[in-house]
Amino acid sequence: LPEVRHRTSRYLNNRAENSHRPTRRRALPTSHALAGMKRLGHAGEMTSEPATYPGYRFPAEIISHAVWLYHVFSLSFRDVELILAERGVIVSHESIRQWCLKFGADFARKLRRRRPKPGDTWHLDEVFLKINGELHYLWRAVDQHGVVLDILAQGRRNATAAKRFFKRLLAGLRYKPRRIVTDGLRSYGVAQREVLPDVRHRTSRYLNNRAENSHRPTRRRERQMQRFKSPEQAQRFLSSHAMIYGHFRPRRH
Numbered sequence: 001l002p003e004v005r006h007r008t009s010r011y012l013n014n015r016a017e018n019s020h021r022p023t024r025r026r027a028l029p030t031s032h033a034l035a036g037m038k039r040l041g042h043a044g045e046m047t048s049e050p051a052t053y054p055g056y057r058f059p060a061e062i063i064s065h066a067v068w069l070y071h072v073f074s075l076s077f078r079d080v081e082l083i084l085a086e087r088g089v090i091v092s093h094e095s096i097r098q099w100c101l102k103f104g105a106d107f108a109r110k111l112r113r114r115r116p117k118p119g120d121t122w123h124l125d126e127v128f129l130k131i132n133g134e135l136h137y138l139w140r141a142v143d144q145h146g147v148v149l150d151i152l153a154q155g156r157r158n159a160t161a162a163k164r165f166f167k168r169l170l171a172g173l174r175y176k177p178r179r180i181v182t183d184g185l186r187s188y189g190v191a192q193r194e195v196l197p198d199v200r201h202r203t204s205r206y207l208n209n210r211a212e213n214s215h216r217p218t219r220r221r222e223r224q225m226q227r228f229k230s231p232e233q234a235q236r237f238l239s240s241h242a243m244i245y246g247h248f249r250p251r252r253h
Contacts, residue, residue, distance in 0.1 A: 053103075058089070058091065062084070062089055062091075063099050063103060064103065064107070065084075066080050066084060066091075066096050066099055066100075067099055067100050067103050067104050067107060067244075068244070068248070069083060070096065070100050070104075071100070071104060071240065071241050071244040071245055072244065072245060072248045072249060074220055074221060074224050076093075076224065076225075077093035077094075077096045077097050077100075078093045080093070080096050081093040081096060084096075100240075101236075104237075104240035104241075104244065105236070105239070105240050107240070107243075107244060108239060108240040108242075108243035108244055111243045111244065111247050112172075112243055115147075115247075117175075118143040118145075118147050118149055118173070119143035119144040119145055119147070119177075120143075120144075120177050120178040120179070121143060121144040121177060121178060121179045121180070121181065122141050122142070122143060122149065122169075122177045122179075122180045122181070123141065123142050123143070123144070123180075123181045123182075123207075124139070124140070124141045124165075124180060124181070124182045124188060125139075125140055125182070125183060125214075125215070126138060126139045126140070126157060126185070127140070127215045127218070129153065129222070129228060129234060130227065131227065131228050131229070131230060131231055131234065132229070132230070134155075136153055136154065136155050136231050136234070137153070137154055137155070137156070137157045137161070138151060138152075138153050138215075138218065138234070138238070139151065139152045139153075139154060139161070139162075139165040140214060140215065140242075141165075141169055142214050146213070146214060146250075147246060147250075148214060148242040148243070148246045149169060149172075149173060150165075150168060150169050150172055150173075151235075151238050151239060151242055152164070152165050152168055152235070153231045153234045153235040153238070154231075155231065157185070157187065158187055159186075159187045159190035159191060161187065162185075162187040162188055162190065162191035163190070163191040163194060163195055165191070166191045166192070166195040166196060167195060170195070170196075176196060176198070176199060177196075177199055178199065178200065179199065179200040179201070179202065180192060180196065180199055180200070180201050180202070181202045181203075181204065181207050182201070182202075182203055183203065183204075183205055184203050184205065188201070188203070189201065189203070217241070217242075217245055218238060218241075218242075221237075221241065
């Protein structure tokens with residue numbers, strides 16, 4: 001190649017040297033080691049999942065483990081892809097994304113159905129989300145133990161939005177609390193008088209720390225995902241994430 005320039009340098013060749021690192025990395029056990037992996041269904045004491053899902057070539061054990069990794073830890077789909085590759089499972093990040101969309105909601109629904117009855121004191125709070133330059137509000141309810149009861153992403157912060165969230169809570173839990181604690185937003189009072197007239201209502205900036213602290217995992221994932229792309233995506237992801245993350249990483253009290 002007489003017409004090609006040739007440069008020799010110890011430091012300019014770092015790209016080629018760095019590319020050897022995955023080759024030198026010690027290979028981990030393959031599919032036989034995955035047999036002892038704790039699945040989402042087993043850890044949650046739910047009914048055993050099938051060995052495979054119809055239409056999917058990977059075992060259910062691998063799919064549930066990928067969904068567990070994504071929701072419990074602040075990982076991207078590519079991070080989960082690398083972790084599975086180290087264990088001998090070659091799957092694309094796009095497939096992992098589809099698994100999380102389909103099975104994440106299913107796992108969250110099973111956890112929600114089988115969880116014990118929450119506490120009788122509900123803490124409600126809302127936090128803003130900026131989606132495509134517009135402000136939206138994430139309404140969240142937790143009990144006195146910090147267990148997330150439900151969330152709802154809405155574009156308003158008025159009494160109508162508060163009543164919609166109250167009715168969603170009652171429809172999902174099917175029982176009324178003894179007391180609710182909120183901040184000073186007047187929309188809560190309007191919704192409480194109409195939807196929960198027999199329930200005690202306390203407003204305090206400092207008594208509502210349970211609900212405010214429960215927003216932290218959401219903020220971490222929002223930064224890691226470089227903001228949510230739409231209200232529908234935020235609602236779909238956070239509904240699953242709140243149940244799975246809260247089940248495997250309960251609050252210390």
